[in-house]
Amino acid sequence: MALWRTTAFICLQWALQYAVCREVNLPSGPLYRVAGFPLSLPCAVSGYEGARTQDFEWFLYREDAGGRQIGVISTRDRGFPYAPFQSRVRSGEVRVERDSGDRARLVVQRLRPEDQGRYECYTPSTDSRYQGNYSASVIVKVIADTLQISHSRSLSGPPLTEGSELQLTCSAAVQSKQHTHLSVTFGVRGGGAGTGAGPGAAGGGQGHNLREVISIGRELGVAPGRNGDYEKRYRDGEISLEKRRGSAEGDRDLYVMKMAAVAPGDAGSYFCEAAQWILDPEGGWERIAQRTMELGNLTVQPLADTLTVTTTPQGEVILQAGNPLSLTCEVGGVGAWARSALLVQWMRRGAAGDGGVGAEVEVARLGPDGVVGWGDDTSRGRGxxxxxxxxxxxxxxLFSTHAADSGVYRCAVSVFAGRRDPGPSSPATITQRSDGVIVNLKTKEVRVSTVAELSRGPLLKRGNTVSLLCNVSVATTGPSRVEVQWLMRREAPKGTEEEEEEEVEVEMNGRKRLAALTYDGLSRSYSNGSDVSVERLAPGCYRLRIHAATPEDQGHYLCLAEVWGQDPxxxxYNTGARAESASVHVYLYARATDQLLIPLVVGVSSALFVGVVIIATVTCCFMNRLARQRSQK
Incomplete structure (x- = not known):
């Protein structure tokens, strides 16, 4: 047992000594970097003793120097650099940047061909005893700069109208013996109004509010910029980036970015950036070269500044009823017509005599799909x-105008900038309306009067048929017809609020519409409760009948007559002349059977009760007497 413990102690001590051994780490090589572009070599030390802030010294062993050591830079000795690096260290072109106390990186801002060789990172000892490794090295290969970028034309000329298409091109190529990849990014500086670019959109040193629009990555994947609304526009197909290969070997590939519809927030200074990437031995991608080409400034003129909507004729139009009406809407300032869809609507408000007061209704529309729809009056499609x-x-x-066609007409135009086929829920970029055109129709004089009354007969009782008459008198010239509607307002029970109208009931000023007889002789019923019918008994005489009336049919009834005229x-058409009768009160009396029902039920119940009591009493007495007689025997 003692031997086992001793062995375990020795192994543990050996493991602890091994765990605290100093170790210096550099990336695996060789590393290929491009002349004229930065080199960054991270160096880390671990397992050390002493202060947490360690010093670092860098050496270079050039291939053409026979293994001779050249001091590059040190964190503890300003006089450390050898002559080839002294001026570069003083200017900051060669420097050490700390990530932490035990992590630092050598940065060479602009590599030179003579910087190729083996770089050694050395950490002076702070340990109580010498153990582990105190340096590490990596080979750096400096390759020629072959990254090329150009463009065929720059942004110039007049501003683009909102919704116009923007196309930018950029050519890029790289010739390298090493296996490298190329990425191309289109971006913009400045502008950004309405794009939703956040604070992180600013690109330090490259202009205020730097935003990536779209790019083709090193693995040939297309990705939209994360700032602004580019991701949504890319998903909607409004922004795209295409790579077109050169026609011959050695030709540069062409990258084409398209914006289907520019917005005011797209204004700014555009650029194209090409980057060369290489896969390092440790498996990470490193950008080894990068170039930017300015493409010019884009100015976008908002549609609100250019869109115009006018109607002809202007002012006031006076017509005789029955004459045709013709209005024209002219739209300008949209830009390229083929790029934007339009929704054109004709709206009418009120009557001309009322100064255009009242609710505005849609008369007709021509949608982006070219389909015509009629708003307030679907029958207009025939006229x-x-x-x-x-x-x-x-x-x-309008081939034949009616009195109801009077009012103030406006043309409303909604522009879907850059979208040829917008969806039903797609919002319009802008909607603009023309000035109003007053249409005043002169109609013939029409006078109408109505009288409603109950037909004569015995008192009305529950279950009877109620007949109501409406007598209409019309004074006018030319042919005319009358449309009659029957309205009813129920009596609310005492001490309660008025009943809520059912969904199928159509209310007019708080009254329920029961039935109608249209000008062309069609009868319509709007009640889902009682059985009602309406008919024309004679010229000017109309009858409403309520079959099998119930207490719910009690209330005040009236008729509404509207006069229709005939155009040439x-x-x-509806002349607008209408008259409403005084109301007629309908009350239902109880039937004789209803009055006898309760006494009859009470009498029968009382008789049955008394009979049962008498029979029970007689039976009980008889049984008691019979029992006594049996007991005496």
Whole structure:
């Protein structure tokens, strides 16, 4: 047992001594770097004793110097550098940068061909005894700079209108015996309004608000910039980057970046950056060369500054009812028409005589897909048209105007900048409206009056058919027709609030619409409760019948009459003349059977109760008497 403990103690002591051995580490070599570009060699020391801040000394062994040692730089001795490096150290071109107390890196800002060789990192001892290694070395190969970059044309000329297409090209190539990869990045400095670029977008030393737009990485993967909205635009296909190989060996590859629709936030100074990458022996990619080519400044003119929407004629249009109406909407300042989709709408507000007061409704629209839709009156599709006559010119025609066509007309144009086929939920880039055109229609004089009454007969009771008459009188010239609607307001039970109307009930000023007889003779019922019907008994006389009336049908009834006229083309239109009758109160009395029902039920119940009591009493007495007689025997 004692021998086992001694052996374990010796092994533990040996392991602890091994664990604290000094060790200096450098990247594995050889490392290939490009002349004229930086070299960064990290060096780390571990397992040391003494202060946590260690010193570092760098030496170079050139291949053409027969293994002669050249001092490069030291963290503890300013006079350490040999003559070839003294001026470069003083200027800061060669320096040591600390990552921590025991980690530092040698930085050569611009490599020279004579910097090729074996670099040694030495750490002077701070240990109580000499153990481990105190230096490490790595071979650095300096290769020629063959990275080339150019562009065919720069951004120049007048500003681009918002929504226009932008195309930038950049040629890049590298000729190297080593296996290297090339990456190309398109970016922009400055501008950035509305792109959502965060604070981290600023590129130190390369201009304010530096943003990467899109790039092709060293492994040929395309990636959008993370600042701004480039990722979303890339997913939507609005930004792309394409690599086109050179036509002959040695030709530079062409990189083409496209923006389908520029926005004001895309303004700025654009550049193309090419970088050469190599895979180091330890498996990490290192950028060994980089060049940037300025492509010029881009100015974007917002659509809000250029878009114009006008209508003709202007001012006021006065027409006789039945005459055609023609309006034209002209759109300008959109830029390239083929790049942007438009939604054109004709809107109407109020009546001309009211100064355009009231809710605005859509008359017609021409969507980005070229489909015409009619808004407030779908029947207009048979009596009107909306057409695209030319680029930026849209017409609205009503073949026969009605009184309801009076009002203030405006043309509203929504532009989807740079999108030929926007989705249904895609927001428009901008919407602009024209000045109003007042359309005033002169109509013939029409007078109408209505009277509603209950038809004569016995008192109305539950289950009876209720008949209501509406007498309409119209005074006008020319053909006319009447459309009659029946309205009803129920009586609320005492001490309660008014009943909530059911979803199927159509309310007009708090009243329920029951039924209607249209101007073309069609009857319509809007009630899902009682069975109702409406009919025309004679010219000017209309009847509403409620079959099998219930207490819920009690209330105040009235009729509303609207006059329709005929235009010269034979079409019927609402003249706007209407009259509403006074209300008629409908009350239902109880039937005789309803009044006798309760006494009958009470009487029958009482008789049955008394009969049961008498029979039970007689039976009980008889059984008691029979029992006594049996007991006497």
């Amino acid at each position: 009107g048209s909306m057409e695209k006559e030319a680029e930026g010119r849209y017409s609205l025609r 083309h034979g079409g019927w």
